[in-house]
Amino acid sequence: MKKTVMLKKNYEFRGVLNKGICSRGFLLDIYIRKNNKKINQLGIAVSKKAGNSVKRNKIKRLIRENYRLFEKDLDVGNSIVILWKKKIDYNNFNFYDVKNDIFNIFTKLKIL
Numbered sequence: 001m002k003k004t005v006m007l008k009k010n011y012e013f014r015g016v017l018n019k020g021i022c023s024r025g026f027l028l029d030i031y032i033r034k035n036n037k038k039i040n041q042l043g044i045a046v047s048k049k050a051g052n053s054v055k056r057n058k059i060k061r062l063i064r065e066n067y068r069l070f071e072k073d074l075d076v077g078n079s080i081v082i083l084w085k086k087k088i089d090y091n092n093f094n095f096y097d098v099k100n101d102i103f104n105i106f107t108k109l110k111i112l
Contacts, residue, residue, distance in 0.1 A: 004068065007043030007079060016043065016081045023109050025101040027093055028063070029083040032109055041079045042067055047086040055090045066099045075111045 007013055020033035035041060044063050046056045063082055082102075106112035 004064070004071065005039050005041045007041050007081065012041075012079070013043050013045065013081055016079045020079070020081070021109065023105045025105045027085060027088050027098060027101045028105065029085065030102075030105045030109070031081040031083070032111065033079045034077055035079040036077065038076055040071065040074055040076055043079070043081040044084075045081065046084040049086040050084055050088075051090045059084050059090070062095055062098050063102075066095070066102050069099070070102065070106060070112060073112055074106065078111060 007016070016031050016033045020031040022029060022031050024030075042064075044060050046059050048056070050056055050059060063084070067080075067082070103112070
């Protein structure tokens, strides 16, 4: 089982958000940019307006797990930033809603 390479630095996030391609779903906004490497890099951002730290960390765990399920089927060489929409209430979604949203966006972006 391989470990997902995460984006951690502010300039890495800014590069993808400013120069990447955006696609919006019901729960998530996903930005993708080519990184000229043989790996995919993932960044997840959840606003403080989404809830307290417990809720934000649960959202990040759900996103990370759903990404892991699709990771082996994705085209390589992309930096991906997943943003949680802050207007979405914490109690109005589940694992399968996030999975469907990620699947629909990845197919729309043609990287799946």
